[in-house]
Amino acid sequence: MRLRVILQIISSLCLTTTMAVAISWSKRSCPAKCGNVTIPYPFGIGPRCSANSSFEVICQNTTIPPKPILRSIKMEALFISIRGTAIVQQPVSPMNCSDVQKTQSVAISLVGTPFSISQYYNSLIILGCQNVVWLRANKTTTVGGCMAICDENSTDITCNGVNCCQTTIPSGLKVIRYTYKSIQSTNHRFCGYAFPTDKKWLQEDYKRFKGLQSDLLNPFDQEFVSSPLVLEWEFDMPSYSLSDFASCTYPSEYSSYSYPSLSALSFFSGKDYESPTKYCSCNDGFEGNPYIPGGCIDIDECRNATLNYCRNQSYSCINTKGSFYCHYPVDHKMGSRVKIPLISIGSGLGALILLFGLGKSAKAIRKKIKANRRRKFFKRNGGLLLEQQLSSTDNGLQKTKLFSSKELSKATDHYNENRVLGRGGQGTVYKGMLTDGRIVAVKKSKRVDEGDLEAFINEVVILSQINHRHVVKLLGCCLETEVPLLIYEFIPNGTLFQHIHDPNEEYPLSWEMRLRIAREVARALSYLHSAASAPIYHRDIKSTNILLDDKYRAKVADFGTSKSVSIDQTHLTTRVLGTFGYLDPEYFQSSQFTEKSDVYSFGVLMVELLTGEKAISSVRTETGRSLATHFLHSMEENHLFDILDARVLSEGKKEEIVAVAELCKRCLHLNGKRRPTMMEVAVQLEGTQRLKEGSVSGQNHDENRENHLIEIADSYDFSLISGSIHLENETAHSDDQPLLDEL
Numbered sequence: 001m002r003l004r005v006i007l008q009i010i011s012s013l014c015l016t017t018t019m020a021v022a023i024s025w026s027k028r029s030c031p032a033k034c035g036n037v038t039i040p041y042p043f044g045i046g047p048r049c050s051a052n053s054s055f056e057v058i059c060q061n062t063t064i065p066p067k068p069i070l071r072s073i074k075m076e077a078l079f080i081s082i083r084g085t086a087i088v089q090q091p092v093s094p095m096n097c098s099d100v101q102k103t104q105s106v107a108i109s110l111v112g113t114p115f116s117i118s119q120y121y122n123s124l125i126i127l128g129c130q131n132v133v134w135l136r137a138n139k140t141t142t143v144g145g146c147m148a149i150c151d152e153n154s155t156d157i158t159c160n161g162v163n164c165c166q167t168t169i170p171s172g173l174k175v176i177r178y179t180y181k182s183i184q185s186t187n188h189r190f191c192g193y194a195f196p197t198d199k200k201w202l203q204e205d206y207k208r209f210k211g212l213q214s215d216l217l218n219p220f221d222q223e224f225v226s227s228p229l230v231l232e233w234e235f236d237m238p239s240y241s242l243s244d245f246a247s248c249t250y251p252s253e254y255s256s257y258s259y260p261s262l263s264a265l266s267f268f269s270g271k272d273y274e275s276p277t278k279y280c281s282c283n284d285g286f287e288g289n290p291y292i293p294g295g296c297i298d299i300d301e302c303r304n305a306t307l308n309y310c311r312n313q314s315y316s317c318i319n320t321k322g323s324f325y326c327h328y329p330v331d332h333k334m335g336s337r338v339k340i341p342l343i344s345i346g347s348g349l350g351a352l353i354l355l356f357g358l359g360k361s362a363k364a365i366r367k368k369i370k371a372n373r374r375r376k377f378f379k380r381n382g383g384l385l386l387e388q389q390l391s392s393t394d395n396g397l398q399k400t401k402l403f404s405s406k407e408l409s410k411a412t413d414h415y416n417e418n419r420v421l422g423r424g425g426q427g428t429v430y431k432g433m434l435t436d437g438r439i440v441a442v443k444k445s446k447r448v449d450e451g452d453l454e455a456f457i458n459e460v461v462i463l464s465q466i467n468h469r470h471v472v473k474l475l476g477c478c479l480e481t482e483v484p485l486l487i488y489e490f491i492p493n494g495t496l497f498q499h500i501h502d503p504n505e506e507y508p509l510s511w512e513m514r515l516r517i518a519r520e521v522a523r524a525l526s527y528l529h530s531a532a533s534a535p536i537y538h539r540d541i542k543s544t545n546i547l548l549d550d551k552y553r554a555k556v557a558d559f560g561t562s563k564s565v566s567i568d569q570t571h572l573t574t575r576v577l578g579t580f581g582y583l584d585p586e587y588f589q590s591s592q593f594t595e596k597s598d599v600y601s602f603g604v605l606m607v608e609l610l611t612g613e614k615a616i617s618s619v620r621t622e623t624g625r626s627l628a629t630h631f632l633h634s635m636e637e638n639h640l641f642d643i644l645d646a647r648v649l650s651e652g653k654k655e656e657i658v659a660v661a662e663l664c665k666r667c668l669h670l671n672g673k674r675r676p677t678m679m680e681v682a683v684q685l686e687g688t689q690r691l692k693e694g695s696v697s698g699q700n701h702d703e704n705r706e707n708h709l710i711e712i713a714d715s716y717d718f719s720l721i722s723g724s725i726h727l728e729n730e731t732a733h734s735d736d737q738p739l740l741d742e743l
Contacts, residue, residue: 084275128192
């Protein structure tokens with residue numbers, strides 16, 4: 001017994017000695033700081049101290065304090081985190097007034113470096129007014145934009161349209177290019193700024209921001225300004241070179257990332273600036289730099305009362321490698337004499353407490369506590385709002401089963417990681433088996449805040465009104481847990497995205513299957529738009545939201561962002577939601593979502609089935625990173641059959657392929673009013689099956705439509721099918737530009 005205590009004391013002394021070693025963020029014998037900025041490895045001051053030239057830092061000693069300059073991008077570093085982010089000081093150049101569209105690039109280029117502009121921490125800020133600004137992914141594809149109005153007396157600093165506006169930027173950008181145009185004539189030579197910047201810059205630097213607004217509304221001689229910009233960086237390092245007790249986090253295609261609440265800039269601010277891409281870090285219970293051998297140091301939880309639960313003064317905290325435990329000190333001399341009496345007295349008191357203190361009253365109290373806990377979660381998770389919503393529809397609450405938390409925990413093996421089917425923007429989906437043997441999919445939402453609560457209740461209400469064979473069926477929900485749960489029918493054969501881009505050799509997608517899946521999705525969307533009790537806009541149609549059942553029939557899923565509208569409504573005015581590559585260009589400019597926006601997304605989905613390519617790809621040429629732009633350009637250049645999937649070419653008939661391609665072209669028209677409705681799309685896809693008999697249905701199709709499609713097909717040069725596609729650097733704009741008067 002004494003030997004055990006001695007060993008514990010020795011272990012504690014060893015760990016204390018270890019913790020006394022200061023954490024080293026840079027390589028040995030290398031400067032740890034430049035001015036006020038900590039320089040962690042793989043970054044380093046000079047080539048000897050950095051991992052490679054991309055992470056080399058030049059410390060300029062000509063200023064007070066000295067400034068660290070990232071050599072590969074020639075920008076001043078304000079903050080560098082080992083969690084895959086860095087904040088730099090970027091120069092900001094003004095826009096010149098012009099009533100003609102002008103294209104301008106932000107004066108930064110990250111091409112050829114491990115850095116990219118962070119989508120999660122930055123926004124494109126337009127500081128000024130009476131300007132329309134479009135953010136370009138390339139010279140022809142618009143991925144965002146906004147316009148601000150002028151108001152000299154405004155005190156609003158939210159940058160939501162008065163003297164300032166902002167828009168999101170896509171991920172992975174190396175260069176920012178934008179187009180701008182003045183809405184009204186002006187005598188000023190200066191119209192404001194357009195630049196990407198850290199979102200919290202607008203929140204925390206209140207006085208600076210208001211000063212810039214005032215200068216822009218009364219422009220005289222404008223000074224050159226700068227702003228902070230958050231970059232993401234990646235460093236591939238083999239696992240055997242990492243520190244002990246370190247591991248790397250890899251990005252997931254289906255994972256989501258939420259913007260964290262940010263505090264003051266500090267290197268030791270933990271996860272304030274954490275990259276959503278791959279980065280390495282020390283394991284729980286350790287801190288330090290994982291990229292340096294021996295860089296992860298054990299945390300002494302016993303030195304910080306908030307890190308351990310040994311709160312009772314009778315217990316002492318013993319630190320261990322990566323953890324701790326609580327120890328109750330015993331007086332061994334007295335222990336042997338009082339051990340038996342204490343045990344006897346304790347046993348007697350325990351028996352009395354069990355007999356007279358507990359009994360039926362204890363059982364009733366526990367039952368009441370559990371009931372109160374379930375009721376608390378039910379209210380917090382929107383149970384009252386859900387009851388109100390469902391009671392106002394034709395479907396009552398009794399048709400949406402309320403599952404118990406115990407039943408679902410058992411069904412998913414206590415939410416075992418091996419049961420995870422996927423992770424999405426609203427939560428995680430688990431595979432489960434109910435007591436009656438049914439296989440289900442259990443969607444466990446994130447912790448509910450006000451925004452997530454609305455999306456969760458919205459999905460329940462939307463799905464409770466839908467009864468269609470090609471829409472995933474909602475079986476019920478559970479609101480008595482800490483986070484809300486939705487229970488769906490289980491769809492066994494994964495997503496359409498997986499079958500297109502990672503095909504199953506045993507059961508590949510044939511041309512007939514692709515046509516059938518397109519028809520089934522069109523029927524479901526036509527039902528949502530036209531046949532449901534109230535029109536429903538899905539707002540996130542994409543291949544990852546199309547599931548395939550045991551007979552490979554399509555099921556439309558993920559209604560978390562969907563909206564039900566009244567009969568007389570023509571559109572929804574919302575903040576921009578959806579997925580890049582599938583979003584309607586008109587939606588970017590007006591923030592007004594119509595049924596034709598779903599038609600555009602469905603058009604991209606059909607092109608994905610035809611070509612087997614992803615909606616957004618950096619592999620394609622600059623004019624074709626967007627699949628929709630790439631497809632329309634190929635149609636104009638008579639190169640349709642050069643971009644088709646090999647199986648489509650070998651199995652599909654010319655007339656059928658051209659008919660579907662022409663339908664895709666109509667769905668992708670830049671002017672939403674000239675797109676067909678989903679009902680017309682569904683009818684035309686049904687008619688494609690009867691193309692040989694001359695019975696093709698669709699909007700404005702007459703009795704000569706079959707001969708017209710055959711003529712179109714014959715106009716394509718089939719000898720060029722195996723050739724490569726050559727796109728020009730400049731692509732002409734469509735004559736039908738999206739309307740700007742609704743911005």
